[in-house]
Amino acid sequence: MTQHDLIVIGAGPGGYVAAIRGAQLGLNVACVEKEPALGGTCLRVGCIPSKALLESSELFAEASGKGLSEHGMVIGSVKLDLAKMLARKDSVVKGLTQGVAGLFKKNKITRYQGMARMLGGGKVSVETKDGPQELEAENIIIATGSKVATLPGVELDGDRIGASIEALDYATVPKHLVVIGAGYIGLELGSVWKRLGSKVTVVEYLDRILPGMDSEVAKAAQKILEKQGLEFRLGAKVKSAKLKGKTKCVVEIDAQDAIECDRVLLAVGRKPNTDGLGLEAAGIALDERGRVPVGDHFETSVRGVYAIGDVIRGPMLAHKAEEEGVACVEYIVTGYGHVNYDAIPGVAYTHPEIASVGKTEEQLKEAGIEYRKGKFPFLANGRAKALNQTDGFVKILADKETDRVLGVHIIGPRAGDLIAEAAVAIELGASSEDIARTSHAHPTLAEVVKEAAFAVDGRAIHI
Numbered sequence: 071m072t073q074h075d076l077i078v079i080g081a082g083p084g085g086y087v088a089a090i091r092g093a094q095l096g097l098n099v100a101c102v103e104k105e106p107a108l109g110g111t112c113l114r115v116g117c118i119p120s121k122a123l124l125e126s127s128e129l130f131a132e133a134s135g136k137g138l139s140e141h142g143m144v145i146g147s148v149k150l151d152l153a154k155m156l157a158r159k160d161s162v163v164k165g166l167t168q169g170v171a172g173l174f175k176k177n178k179i180t181r182y183q184g185m186a187r188m189l190g191g192g193k194v195s196v197e198t199k200d201g202p203q204e205l206e207a208e209n210i211i212i213a214t215g216s217k218v219a220t221l222p223g224v225e226l227d228g229d230r231i232g233a234s235i236e237a238l239d240y241a242t243v244p245k246h247l248v249v250i251g252a253g254y255i256g257l258e259l260g261s262v263w264k265r266l267g268s269k270v271t272v273v274e275y276l277d278r279i280l281p282g283m284d285s286e287v288a289k290a291a292q293k294i295l296e297k298q299g300l301e302f303r304l305g306a307k308v309k310s311a312k313l314k315g316k317t318k319c320v321v322e323i324d325a326q327d328a329i330e331c332d333r334v335l336l337a338v339g340r341k342p343n344t345d346g347l348g349l350e351a352a353g354i355a356l357d358e359r360g361r362v363p364v365g366d367h368f369e370t371s372v373r374g375v376y377a378i379g380d381v382i383r384g385p386m387l388a389h390k391a392e393e394e395g396v397a398c399v400e401y402i403v404t405g406y407g408h409v410n411y412d413a414i415p416g417v418a419y420t421h422p423e424i425a426s427v428g429k430t431e432e433q434l435k436e437a438g439i440e441y442r443k444g445k446f447p448f449l450a451n452g453r454a455k456a457l458n459q460t461d462g463f464v465k466i467l468a469d470k471e472t473d474r475v476l477g478v479h480i481i482g483p484r485a486g487d488l489i490a491e492a493a494v495a496i497e498l499g500a501s502s503e504d505i506a507r508t509s510h511a512h513p514t515l516a517e518v519v520k521e522a523a524f525a526v527d528g529r530a531i532h533i
């Protein structure tokens with residue numbers, strides 16, 4: 071039996087950050103991860119490889135479409151070396167996962183590779199390649215993340231009918247890709263393959279894309295993505311997706327024509343991953359959605375056992391898991407740790423990007439909160455014009471009486487970076503007047519945020 075102060079199960083963004091914070095606070099930390107590489111879904115097969123492909127495919131689309139010629143560059147025919155593009159993506163992933171291993175070393179975190187199973191009473195067994203190993207600690211953090219949610223009738227074969235992992239590695243560009251689900255994964259990976267030459271049809275159950283995002287922004291996003299060539303079938307309930315012969319697949323949809331295609335990407339969400347964890351032995355029951363129930367400080371029903379990230383309630387986002395990892399460990403060590411869920415941004419890395427923090431207009435209306443709205447388009451911004459990326463706008467929602475910023479929604483160039491300012495504003499309880507009176511460098515895209523703040527009071531300057 072090896073003794074530690076803290077055992078973290080899972081080395082994704084939630085788990086590895088919790089492990090490092092624990093070590094910084096002086097704990098003797100162990101982190102158990104079943105995969106050989108650290109970093110979890112996000113680094114290995116999620117956020118990072120998809121962003122690498124989004125960048126590469128965007129450059130390819132710019133070079134082969136009219137993007138660069140509008141800048142005055144005459145380029146001959148552009149060829150795709152898909153194998154090289156995928157290899158670059160893999161090397162980005164390798165560098166970052168090795169980086170996490172380096173951080174573990176530096177922080178003297180003991181790493182165990184293998185499946186962890188909780189035995190109860192602070193004990194954890196790890197199925198390592200050299201046989202089972204038993205660990206014990208006063209505190210355990212479950213950070214086992216999530217796995218692909220399946221859909222009845224959709225027969226995943228790990229190749230032509232697959233999920234995001236397969237879609238990060240298609241060896242050839244599909245002629246026709248059908249994406250099931252118009253959420254983050256569907257729109258990002260759908261965009262990648264559209265830019266590389268696929269016909270892409272996105273089939274969505276609801277009558278809108280990006281549920282959860284502000285609907286005005288989602289509508290604008292749909293228009294822009296349609297202009298880029300993505301096809302949407304909304305209000306479409308998928309009955310089945312099956313292989314047809316050696317090279318085709320068929321997607322059947324309730325009351326609509328079936329679609330024949332080469333590949334299917336299932337992206338209808340993810341579900342908590344608690345497989346083989348021994349929760350029963352530890353005395354922890356899951357909630358109705360398969361999540362580990364936790365209190366305000368991430369403590370489960372069992373003293374000394376905590377859970378963070380995708381395996382608990384809240385949005386399944388890497389940075390949300392990181393915040394929880396830090397707060398959870400600080401709570402364990404100092405008795406205080408807090409996450410402000412109103413200030414967690416969400417970003418879809420399409421082109422342009424779509425970003426959001428705080429309340430949507432629909433949420434404010436539903437809660438009966440009176441608000442003022444300021445909106446400013448990128449079209450009226452000098453830097454956006456210079457970039458030749460003028461689609462989109464910034465929208466700020468502020469409390470009608472106090473002017474406190476309640477929500478910020480952006481569709482436009484670098485929205486994912488611009489939203490950070492809005493998250494700080496919400497975290498610090500700023501008013502739209504605070505943003506409007508803060509100097510923003512000229513000429514930058516961030517001026518659109520400042521102008522939207524002016525617009526809350528009906529006094530935007532450049533429109």
Ligand code: NAI
Nearest residue numbers: 251252253254255256274275308337338339340386417418
């Ligand atoms: P999602 O929850 O973002 O979107 C799933 C979509 O599928 C929704 O639009 C939903 O209405 C639709 N859907 C559900 N059932 C359906 C059905 N039977 N037929 C057709 N459509 C159906 O889930 P997604 O895109 O799979 O992503 C999984 C998780 O990963 C999300 O929680 C997301 O937050 C996270 N993620 C975040 C990214 C980011 O922050 N940029 C990137 C990729 C994933």
